[in-house]
Amino acid sequence: MKVLVVGSGGREHAIIWKLKRDNPEILLYCAPGNSGMREMAVIVPISANDMHGLAAFAKREHIDLTIVGTEEPLVRGIVNYFEKENLRIFGPTKKAALLEGSKAYAKGFMEKHHIPTASCAVFHDYENASAYARDHGAPLVVKADGLAAGKGVLVCETFEQADNALRRLLLDQQFAEAGEKVVVEDKLEGPEVSVLAFCDGKTLALMASAKDYKRALDGDKGANTGGMGAVSPAPGYTPEIEKACMREIFMPTLEALKGEGIVYKGIIYFGLMLTSSGPKVIEYNCRLGDPEAQAVLPRLRTNLLDVILAVVNGELDKISLEWDGRASACVVLASDGYPGSYIKGRSISGLQQTPERLLVFHAGTAEETGADGASCTVTNGGRVLDLVCLGEDAESAARAVYEAVPAISFQGMMYRKDIGNGAEALGEC
Template structure:
């Protein structure tokens, strides 16, 4: 088989590595890939990023399966175009991709199908939004309606902070159009959990739960990032929590997908909040999370490529999804200044053999040397029979990798 992975982050490195484990896979093309996929077994980077060019490449190269990493391509309808040509691709149709592409649409979907979620209001007028804030209880959550690279959610502790955020979103336009429409949402107090899953439109198979760490600094403070680390399974996802999630969130979501007649053969990522009042749905993502993927996929015992094919062929009901025992801890190393301004081009050095797995993200291979090329540069995932063991391995490995300005949190999974 020939596979195509679309994207360039640590998530795509993890996907390529997992697909390559299948003995029937001859080559994994990564478009455009990164320094990690450049070095990965069976992988080959190709410098293509436009949908029409990707489609032509898939046809000409006789690609057997394609997996889309980033939500941007999904929202642009890449799956519809591949399906029209009879190509096998994992991902939702353009209509279903709106579940992530528009926060207001996803909230309306949740409301329509009785999925427990925080109270909310949608605004496209700055003044009306500010008037609404005057009678809110704080903290309050403000979300950009469109895609914002995981950074479009702000928790505001008072009116003045909320007003400032609305100005940033709607007037200054820091998200380049994605924040012109906003959702103002009730703040839920509790613990967040991420539950990746896969669907063929007939069933949804949940993966092992995970916990992302969004803020840049230890203790969960500072601005949001694309994710500074993840652990799996999430210790807060007890059997009772997962049962409630399955009954009150997963099943009605599946019903909604079916009743809305969405062609959804892909990843469904549930962001949930575990509170004293029960389990709430925070958001949907329609693709693999980053860095949750780097924590979850290594724990998968079943063959990942066969799982993908079963989803595309609408045959998940006959697939037995098995998991390894134990825990994983993924640490992200970022460039100094991230998520603000940062410099790139620094050499990445490695000293000693790693016990865990290194996933490169914002890194390229330049004349045989690995160099930084982004904000989140790399991730290291440790594995162990306990979470403490997994953490110990990940942090020990991180000391063996260096680049100028390297920063990582010291409390992931603590």
């Protein structure tokens, strides 16, 4: 069997690692991939957004299944295009992916179907949006409607900050068409939990919960990033809370999708906030989280390929997901300056001999040939490497990762030192 994975980050490396571990016989391809995947997959130099190029490749190479890891091709409609070309693909259609592709649409969907979320208003013009923010009062969260690589959300403590955010989005058009519309919503308080699920349109199969460390610096300080680490399970996500989420959020979302005539096939990601008035949806995403996938997939005992094929065939009810009872922790090694600007091309040492229990997923890396003709791995992105260990609890899993970190180095390497801290104290499920 030939499987093509679309994307190039640590999440896609974790997908490839899991597929290969469960099914050593399959032939894997990754487009555009990264250098860390080369031992397990053929790297295909086609952009993740080039759906015509990818479909032509899939036909030429007789690819049996394409798995889309990243959101942009899904939101652009790669699944519709592949299906029209009679190619088997895993992921939601363009209409289904709107739950991530348009925050205004997602908010309308939740309001219509009484799924708990922060109340909000949607604006196309600065004057009305600013007047609303002034009347409503801070704190507020201002969000670009479309995809903005995690940078289109501004949590504003004062009216001035909100007004400034609205100016940047609606007057300066900082996010181009992704910011033509904005959502202004109430700021909620509480711990955040990511719950990902497989969905075949009829059945939801929930994955183990995870917590994403979104801020750049220890103690949840600094700028929002794509994610600096993750632990699974998420601290504070108790069986009671899971039950409430099932009743008030997960099943109502599935029923709402059915009610809208959307056959949602793929991954659905529930970004939740556990507020004092119950769990609320912060966002939906239409793919695995990055770095949540790196923490969650190593805990999945079930063959990932079987689950994905069950989704594609509409037979998810026949699968029951089995989980490793141990916890996991993922620490992201990033380039100094990230999520702002950073320098690429710095050589990475220490990757040849890493401890057996340490999983190393590459995110932003490339291969370079030095003056002596030998090839070496260099940094090629803001998030460079994702290091993952399993352990009795998240804290000891993280400790095992931190023990391995000093052996790996590149100039300007930075990482959070507090992943997993105090995780088990809060109770989890």
